[in-house]
Amino acid sequence: LADRPLAGKKVLVTAGGTVERIDPVRYLTNDSSGKMGFAVAEAARELGAEVTVIAARTSAPKPAGVELVKVESALELREEVLSRYAFADVAVMAAAVADYRPLRQEEQKIKKTGDTLTLELVKNPDILQELGERKNGQLLIGFAAETENVEANARGKLKRKHCDLLVANDVSAEGAGFGTDTNIITIYGSDGSSLPLPLVSKREAALRLMRLAAEKLGPAAKG
Ligand code: C5P
Numbered sequence: 001l002a003d004r005p006l007a008g009k010k011v012l013v014t015a016g017g018t019v020e021r022i023d024p025v026r027y028l029t030n031d032s033s034g035k036m037g038f039a040v041a042e043a044a045r046e047l048g049a050e051v052t053v054i055a056a057r058t059s060a061p062k063p064a065g066v067e068l069v070k071v072e073s074a075l076e077l078r079e080e081v082l083s084r085y086a087f088a089d090v091a092v093m094a095a096a097v098a099d100y101r102p103l104r105q106e107e108q109k110i111k112k113t114g115d116t117l118t119l120e121l122v123k124n125p126d127i128l129q130e131l132g133e134r135k136n137g138q139l140l141i142g143f144a145a146e147t148e149n150v151e152a153n154a155r156g157k158l159k160r161k162h163c164d165l166l167v168a169n170d171v172s173a174e175g176a177g178f179g180t181d182t183n184i185i186t187i188y189g190s191d192g193s194s195l196p197l198p199l200v201s202k203r204e205a206a207l208r209l210m211r212l213a214a215e216k217l218g219p220a221a222k223g
Pocket of ligand 1: 098127144145
C-alpha cells in the first residue's frame with residue numbers, strides 16, 4: 001500500500017483545451033496540449049487509482065491504463081464531469097476551459113460578406129466552481145495559469161472555487177506552461193499551506209500532486 005496510496009480510489013481528471021464551434025469548419029480554442037492533465041492521470045494510475053480522463057482537444061500522447069472520454073466544448077466537458085463527480089474521490093480540473101463560447105453555432109459555413117464580422121460570445125459555466133459548490137467528500141483540485149500576482153490570484157481562486165488544492169503555474173516563466181514537458185508550480189492548500197516545486201518534469205509534478213492528494217484523502221475517504 002505504501003507505494004499505491006490511491007488504491008481503491010476513483011480519480012477524475014480533465015485535460016486539454018476546449019473547442020468552441022463557430023460554424024461547421026471553424027472554432028475557438030487555446031494552446032493547451034493536455035500534457036499536464038495526462039501526466040496527472042498517469043500518476044494517479046501509477047499510485048493505484050482507477051482513473052477517468054475527460055479530454056478536450058489535446059496534442060499529447062494518450063495516457064495508458066485509464067478510461068478516456070473525448071469531448072469538444074466546455075458544455076460537453078461539463079456534462080461528462082458532472083455525471084461522474086458523485087462517484088469520484090478526487091477530481092482534478094487540469095483542462096483549459098474556454099471562458100467564452102460563440103453565442104450561436106451556425107449550421108452553415110459563415111459567408112464572406114461584409115468587411116467586418118462581429119462574433120458574439122457568451123460566458124461558459126465555471127465547471128470547477130460548480131464542483132466546489134456541490135462537493136460531497138471529494139478532494140477537489142484546480143489549476144491556475146497566471147502571468148502575474150501568482151500567489152494572490154491562486155489563493156483567490158482556491159477559496160472562490162472551494163478547492164482543497166490549487167496548482168498555480170506561472171506561464172510566463174521559461175520551462176513552464178502550455179506545451180512544455182516541464183513545469184514550475186506551487187501547490188496551494190486550503191489549509192494555508194504552499195508547496196513550491198522548482199522546474200520539474202510534468203510527470204514528476206503530477207506524482208507530487210497525486211501523493212499530496214493521497215495524504216489529504218487519508219485512510220478514511222470514500223472507498
Ligand atoms: O479562473 P481560471 O480559468 O483561471 O481557473 C482555472 C481553473 O478553473 C482550472 O482548474 C480550470 O479547469 C477551471 N475552469 C473551469 N471552468 C471554466 C474555467 C476554468 O472549470 N469555465
